[in-house]
Amino acid sequence: MAQALPHRERALPLKATQIPEDVFHVMRRENLARWPTGAEVDLDEAAAYHLSLPENKRLGTIMRKAAAEGRCLSQPRGGFATLEMQRELMQVLDREGLADVVPTTTDSYTRNEQWHNAQKGIDESTRAGRSLLNGYPMVNYGVKATRTLVEAIDKPAIVLSGTAMPRLTSEVGYAAGYSGYLGSAIAYTVSYTKDVTIEEGIRNYQYLDRLVTLYQQRGVELHRRQPGFLTGTNIPPCIAIMTCVLDVLLAVEQGVKNYGLELGQTLHLIQDAAAIRACEELCQEYLRRVGHNDIFTPITSLHWMGAWPQDEAQAGALISYGGTLAAIGGAVSVTTKSTHEAIGIPTPQANAEGLRMTRMAIYLARNIRLDAMDEFRREKELIGREVRPVIDKVLEMGDGDVAVGTVRAFEAGIMDIPWSPNRQVKSRVLPARDADGYLRIFDPASMPIPEDVLEFHEERLRLRAEREGKAYDHELAVTSVYEICEPLSHLAPFPWPKD
């Protein structure tokens, strides 16, 4: 399970500041020694390899261009147990799906550093002729083998590895020629682990972000990305954005410059558009406060991250709307799902269809922006009023150190995440959908969100309870978890009863 911190490192107090070069050198050596393929990582050779890649394979560059040109790129998820299956998948996503960014999702054993289990998964999958792992065991295959994947496609590749323990996977992935890596200290520790502490999570991602600056020194601008979708379960934009702000503040201390933020879609057109703008603005606002004016922070919008309907037609509407929301919201990229989402990992073909559907939806909505609407402005301003008091409190608690503040804030429940599996997280904050389809906060628990804002949330949620003839209690949060996966006969019945 969760790898304990190396001895020497644990002795150092947690701080947000950049890991000193000599300390990092030792950390890297210890890290790469943990599994045989670690020996394949040669930083100078890897940097040279990146520099040899054409522009269309560099995610950092592609994201900057897309942002400058107002485009919305598309990217799916996808990983299978063997190199061969993974290669075929990536080629289908590239060619049939027209993905702008091609992913490699790692399997969950790899994410949890159970490389022996991952090896069993590879072997069993090879025998069975089908994938028994939910992703590609990147560390087991190592740098050289994995590079053949980057070479099999014409687009930039990104590593998707939901984990609080990215140290070895990121070394292998970046060295293999992946130019993007998704993951961050707060977001993944709170949503992908049970026992990893926030402190450990922060230390692990400090490692990853520090690694990126080594590439930077060698002229390679890698893309880092924060998975602000968190537990994917009715995360109100403000909570996602709080983690975005804190995670980007942590990353820039290590020297990262090209840092994307992800937001799961709420499925409310105006809330999502407002969230995308607010996220970018608030991140930049707090970056400026600590003197950073040159950090590139593009926003990625994610197809609905909560429970999906089993009906493929309904799922199709979510996919397509997901493209619409991303395009209208002005996201720089969108991460897509498929019509198989409720059931299992999609086939390469279903995955590619999800991409094409999304791409067409983006094309159709390419010219629409809602920024001039009052409702948009009101919602964006509301998000600011939710985010700032909490972040300010976190920074205050850290006495100027964002890492320390974050740890303390989670301990105190000042920062809280809905539906978190992590024991270090109170997870008492409870969101629910309101009468107009906005995600609101039913119970803020100990989060210092202003009273007047909470009154507004409560009013909208009470209105929903009233309209549906339900009690105003936490069942509103539970029904909101199921809502989108309900069959249409329940969700949108024919309005007129017989007779």
Next chain:
Amino acid sequence: MAQALPHRERALPLKATQIPEDVFHVMRRENLARWPTGAEVDLDEAAAYHLSLPENKRLGTIMRKAAAEGRCLSQPRGGFATLEMQRELMQVLDREGLADVVPTTTDSYTRNEQWHNAQKGIDESTRAGRSLLNGYPMVNYGVKATRTLVEAIDKPAIVLSGTAMPRLTSEVGYAAGYSGYLGSAIAYTVSYTKDVTIEEGIRNYQYLDRLVTLYQQRGVELHRRQPGFLTGTNIPPCIAIMTCVLDVLLAVEQGVKNYGLELGQTLHLIQDAAAIRACEELCQEYLRRVGHNDIFTPITSLHWMGAWPQDEAQAGALISYGGTLAAIGGAVSVTTKSTHEAIGIPTPQANAEGLRMTRMAIYLARNIRLDAMDEFRREKELIGREVRPVIDKVLEMGDGDVAVGTVRAFEAGIMDIPWSPNRQVKSRVLPARDADGYLRIFDPASMPIPEDVLEFHEERLRLRAEREGKAYDHELAVTSVYEICEPLSHLAPFPWPKD
């Protein structure tokens, strides 16, 4: 082919005023005698049958309720050659598709009153075990058989019969218990016929609308509907709305009260929303001018009516966006297509999937309205400035008679329709899509649209030509016909070339 007008009727000059009861009596007798099943029509019995139907089978009522409650109903198209195939289709659409309104599309021989050919189609289809007709031959089957279709479903049924010659089909359909009928003089004559004159078209629909008032006198409020989508080929909202206004003015003269208007989607979110509002407002404005304050004119939005992409994923996005556009635009109902659109008439299942996808999309966008946006207001106002001068001119040309004015306006090209197959229509007006995705008028031909408005259209179209590096000529109109059916690799290529 086109049935010549009965002798007596032709002798009467064309007028918009209501057909006198005694004249209509004769007209009906002659009409019903044209095919054996005509004898099955008994107006009093039919009216009693309608009154015996539960509320959920009355489209007139359902449309009023939906409008009052701000709902968007869903309705597909669909017709097969035999009673059995048609019954199965309607049940699948009702139950698996959750259609709020269940259609019966007639075949094209029936539409053109070639009932002998339709009979051959029935026979061949029965033999082949598959439909060789593109719809249900309603007149051949007659009232009693067709009533079993109405009885096989739990929703209101509507006849879809694109034709300028609806006299006998409408008699059979309404008598069979269908409570809605799609079709109008101007819209269908200009887009579904080659040799039928506008005058004949008007007379034929005067018959149909007059028939509806006979039911009304017996306490049955039937729904009539105008197919403002016209030739479905890049119809700018203003041209659609001109035909809506003229057709509703013609219908109310015959006594119709419950008259829906259809608008094909332009696929521009704001243009479509503006068009829906403008259509309702302009129809009501002109109705008030002639003293009608009690006409119910709900708007139906139609999934893209131009050429569809063959890729089912792309088609899925069009379907889903079609639900989004209808819901956000505030349409009272939406008419759906399927992923098979580019190829052929869909299977019942594919048709039902299109319905469910649309229904989910409507659910997702149920709370969004754009009326407060400046861009929406500007666009809506623009439509008014396009429609009024033309309608005012048409009414002027008719010396107060809208029927006469319409005929003269088409002769003079004052009213004109893009891509019309009808020889009576100049069809010199040419639309194209502009730089922002709005449908604009490239060439107004003889339509009296104000100069300043046309300058605006030209400016937007020139901008597109410039951006695409194309000449500013009529090829803009031709590429706009193909645009939406292009494969994604052409429509939205990966933006960065290899090196």
Next chain:
Amino acid sequence: MTTERAPDSRPKTLVTGVIGADTHIVGNRILGMALAKARYKVINLGALTPAEEFIKAAIETAADGIMVSSLYGQGELDCRGFRDLCIEAGLDDILLYVGGNLVVGKQPWPDVEKRFLDMGFDRAFPPGARTDAVIETLARDFAARAQGLRRAVE
């Protein structure tokens, strides 16, 4: 649009139209425009054209080919016996193309194609065919005919 030309200097004449009770004129009209641009002489009969009218027009204009559009699905009924009508009228060898959405519903194209070739059409085109492809095939077929073949071989 294409810049391909008819293969020999005398411009070929083509009769086009939409057969039966079919009103879909858009593709037919665009095809006609493209054919004219490619230097064919185009006699366009428009929508809703009975089979007999195509043949009449072909005789009157001494046409080299007939281009039948059918989009609405009933083409399978409308097109039966079209070649026989041609033969009766003495147009035994006139080049016959048909294109559009030829049958009702989504059916495997090879089956549909065979059905129309069996009816005596020289070529059938699947849904959504583009004018460039049509014009290119026409050029090849007329070139083959100049060499005494019925049509070009693939």
Next chain:
Amino acid sequence: MTTERAPDSRPKTLVTGVIGADTHIVGNRILGMALAKARYKVINLGALTPAEEFIKAAIETAADGIMVSSLYGQGELDCRGFRDLCIEAGLDDILLYVGGNLVVGKQPWPDVEKRFLDMGFDRAFPPGARTDAVIETLARDFAARAQGLRRAVE
């Protein structure tokens, strides 16, 4: 939510958790809430729980059943030998349920169900199962057990 209750008066104890390296806690937590409401005593081990911990907890609490969640697709690997572990620990007859998205990808449910029943689970639930259905089945199975059967027959 359901109002169904456990069948006899002594509340039954159920151990629940998400097996393996799986972090999907939402459905498991909601299921736990619903079981508690239906008067079961619920020992919830949370996400990322090794097979051994389920069994340890079952022994410690003298549990009547174990409810294994697996959502992330690797349940097929994680759940192998689960019944054997129970038997080794002397929990030969403990009621074993498994539910979630049990395998990688969209596979026919009857195949998947059989795979898990063959592993020794008493019941396997397909993706998206609702708590009401689970609780109803539990009540029927415990009632059957009171009558000496292994589980209720359909």
